[in-house]
Amino acid sequence: MTQRSKQAVKEASALRLDDQPESAADSREETSASSLSWKLRLEVALADHQAAAGTLSGLISALSDMLDATVFLLGPTGQVISRAVSAGASTSAIPTLERLNEAERSIAVGAPAGVVRVPGARAGDTxxxxxxxxxxxxxxxxxxxxxEGPVSVANVRWAVDRAVVHSRAEFVSQRRLARVAWNARANLARQMVRSTTYDADLRACAEYLGVDLTADRVIAFILERGRSSGSAVDAGRLGDLLSEDLHVDILTVRGTEGVILSIEAPAGIEDATVIARCKAAVNQGLDRMGDRFAVAGISSVTRPGQLRRAYREAFEAARCLDRYPSDTNRAIACDELGPARLLVANSNEQSVRMYVYDVLGDLLAGGVANNDLLRTLQEFFDSGRSVRETAVRLDVHENTVRHRLGRVHDLTGLDVAANSNDQLSAQTALLILRLQGHHAVPGFERAPR
Structure with a gap:
């Protein structure tokens, strides 16, 4: 066999993993050279893609082309991150990760690449x-x-193991970059909460990170309560979930008692709508994470340079839920609590409970017969002390509202229609009942009007 013939055979063998040498006498030498050449080309292709943009998808595509097969990159729970189908592959479908792991020869996490056969997955599959x-x-x-086909299984396993090495390096690199970026944004959020004016260094850092310092913001404080040692809210994931839901920039930082989320308020949207959306997103985010312990306080929409006040608002709101937990409340806005949140969040718990009975004790002692009075009282304050609006909300006549307010005065001595001190006392006591989830008082979960 001439030198030119041998070179032609080597080049043809390098194109397909399952090609056979033309001469039986030179089969061992030709196969060894072909395999070495193919492995070298695969390693070069993987290395080239690792240095390029879109590294993970590029690595999967290169592996698919070299194996002439369908290749998938699946997340830890089985979601498809990337996939590639070569021209010679027969299909782009694979069994789910659950079926692969349930197969007779499932592959342990961290083990070298291995062959898994799924009964009934596809006829003719190796x-x-x-x-x-x-x-x-x-x-x-x-x-x-x-x-698929007569391909060398040993070579496929080797190729997948090499792809794992290159992919692991990319994942580790991305994780490091993500941590650096997260730490930088967390430090920026911390400085924004502490500062009343933004100096040149802070503005430069915000510009580099793509954060708009001129935007109004809402602070959400996640209070970590009732947890075992070492357990904590996954601040990064919660921030990502809220960002996906609200489509705004969110800065996340872990404080000494919980997680602080600095949420950008979209321009042109009413403050009440922004607060309602933030509250719903926090509730949904905690539910999606399966967090049963955390409670959240939401500040009002706050201008730049005043986030310290917003932080106090959110923290006090979260403290109110923490001190008076209920099954219906996971997040609450400071605007729903009013200034009474300061009393509720910081006073002696037993003293506050006794205050409720001192103010509304006769209504509470009346049982079911007084439920309409409690609800009317709450709706009266929610409507801005408007008898007409209260009647509309309750679907009763205005005289019925006046009669019920008179009954409240008879039972408690509170003149909520005219006396500002009595109004404040009644509103504060009702706030405690709402936090406790009292059945006769409308809760915080309803949409604000």
Whole structure:
């Protein structure tokens, strides 16, 4: 065989993993050279993609082309991060991660690439090569490659293992960059809450991180209560969930008692709407995370340079929920509590409870018969002490509202229609009942009017 013929055979063998040498006499030498050439080309292709933009998808695409197979990059729970289908692959479908892990020869996390066969997945399949991408005990993703035709399974496993090495380096690099960026944004948020004026250094940092210092913001404080040692709210994930829901910039920082979220308020939207959206997003975010312990306080919409006050508002609101927990309240806005939140958040709990009975004790002692009086009283304050609006909300005649307010005066001595001190006393006592989730008083979960 001439030198030119041998070179042609080597080049043809390098194109497909399952090609056979033309001469039986030179089969061992040709196969070894072909395999070495193919592995070298794969390593070069993976290294080239690791240095380019879109690294993960590029690595998966390169692996698919070299194996002439379908390759998937799956997240830890099975979601598709990236996939690639070569021209020679027969299909782009693979079994779910659950089925792959339930197969007879499932692959352990952190183990080298192995072959998994899923009964009934597809007729004629040799199997799937599966490997996990793990660093320091953290599972980043899974690589799944189909094994089709007369391809060398050993080579596919080697190729997937090499792809794991390159992908792990990319995941680790992205994690480091994400931590640096998160720490920088957290430090910026901390300085914004502490500062009443923004100096040149703070403005430069905000510009570099793409944060608008001129925007109004809402502070959400997540109070971590009732937790075992070492347990904490996943601040980064909660911030990401809220950002996806609200489509605004959110700065997240962990404080000594909980998590602070600095939420950008969109321009051109009423403050009440912004607060309602923030409250709903926090509730939904905690639910999606499965967090049963945390409670949240939401500040009012605050201008730049006044976030210290917003932080106090949010913290006091969260403290109110923490001290008087109920099954219906997970997040509450300071605007819903009013100035009485300062008393509720910082006073002796037993003294506050006794205050409620001192003010509304006769109404509470009356049982079900006085439920209409309590509800009417709450609606009266929610409507801005308007008898007409209260009647509309309760769907009763205005004279009925006046009669019920008269009954409140007879039972408690509170002249809520005319005396400002009595109004403040009644509103504060009703606030405690609402926090406790009293059945006769409308709760905070309803939309504000």
């Amino acid at each position: 199997g799937y090569v599966l490997a996990s991408i793990v660093d320091d005990g953290h599972l980043f993703a899974w690589i799944v490659a189909t094994v």
